Amino acid sequence: MTRKIVDYEFDELILSTLARQLQDGDRVFTGVASPVQMLATLLAKATHAPNLIYFTILGAINPDPNPRPFSTGDPHLFDCCENAITFPEIFDLANNGRMDVAFLGGVQIDQFGSLNMSIIGKDYNQPKVRLPGGAGGPLMIRTFRRIVSWRPNHSPRNLVEKVPFITSPGWIPAAKGIRNGGPDVIVTDLCVFKLSRENNRIRLESLHRGITLEQVKQQTGFAFEVPNKIPETAPPSKKEINTLSVLIDPDGIRKSLLKPPQ
């Protein structure tokens, strides 16, 4: 028999790509409405990052809930955690440089890495669309060492040249004395972007299986750097796929949370 290349599903690719942004020993925070990020963090901890410390918005530390909840506010996270802390104490830790990675999303993300979770439209007081709010993002984007963004529905409407309202600031051109923020990595359903805090540029890192550069260009509202040779996003390993289906998400909630584009 010929040896088959590992076959994988879209949800497995996204979870493994997000998990691989986390390193062993990282202190990782997931916020509101983040079940995908929760599964990715649990996957990293069960595979390459056993010493990762996972903080949830509810305050539960290293929870191992079974079954996995859809809401990061589910009290089952308390029931199976090693320890707990209060919400503002997570920020306190970050202020003192004691937190490593936060998952932060934006309904819109722009070329400067700024996130908009507030409004779409011109008049803040009577916006075209009122968004849910930026949660802890405006400060976390600066106080955590690394920021990872998961941005499904990659489109020019949500990856934009300039957000109409900066909820959480990326780098601010022309602003002196303000530390750069912004995501270090944006994982979308089409590709992976890396952002450099040194030269303030967004670069295409890899394309997901079957996605072309043209597609990404068409679906992105900002310009980005393109490497000479664009790699395919590394596929999930057999171990990651197995860990996901046996240990991390036996109920398969990832299937409803992560649907391939179109």
Added chain:
Amino acid sequence: MAQSSKFIPFNQLVRKFIPDGSHVYLEGLLVNRLPMAVIHELIRAKVRNLRVVSAPNGLAIDQLIGAGCVAELEFYFLGFMTQNGFAMMHRFRDAAEQGTIQVKESMGYAICMALRAGAYGIPFMPLPDFRGSDLLSIRNDYQIMQSPYDPNNTVITVPALRPDVLILHAHAADSRGNIFLDEPWTTFTLTTAQACEKVVVTVEDIIESDTLDPSCITIPHFLIDAISQVPYGAAPTALNHRYEVDQAHISVYLEKAKTAEGFDQYRDEYIISCSNHAAFMQKTGFPPPWKPYDSEDSLREGDR
């Protein structure tokens, strides 16, 4: 021991302690421990012009806004995940888009620090620099300040928050009025209680005094103003170790609340026509009982 006079019938709790125009803080997070019985009672009592400061408890806020109880909302995130995806808060969204409520957008840590200032009895709190965020352009009360100790260190100050009333649903009160939350770390709830002028609590159980381990008391009785026993007072949200999220009923709400008319139907059918929370429970059915976590189960999964 006789019960403290702080125990009052539920139908008096709102009328006596949360009048029109109150500045209220709502405890609870996402789908955990929202004070839903009190929210429904505020709607039944047609309380108006509330100024609400809120943790991310979208379900409670959305219902208060839909029922016309809110004049001003200070918040940092509204919405939550369900098995059908992200639940958007449509009554909030419509009100904010039409400008019918005053929106004071903030961020989680700023509200927590403002509550700390209120609890500590000081006028403001400094936060690390978050210039670059447009929150500073819409919040004139947030100031940029140079540290008096280090000219290179810029901080953002937020004024102390001292709401009139904290609204909280808890697991139990003892007969003296000490409040117990069965969650692993609850010190910020105490800070919030200290920041608020008054604290009103609904509880699942009332137990004898001297039966609580003092280290388990979340809020001491002298900070509490009123307590009512309301079983399932957080439903349709969850309460740790007691009951699960009632996803089915929340789905009913989310579907109805997409439009103002739908919300009005929900309000009439599930809130107004139910004279109290027990009647609401009768109508919707009890929430799913708590399913304890089975660590044995998880280990077996790992061995497979």
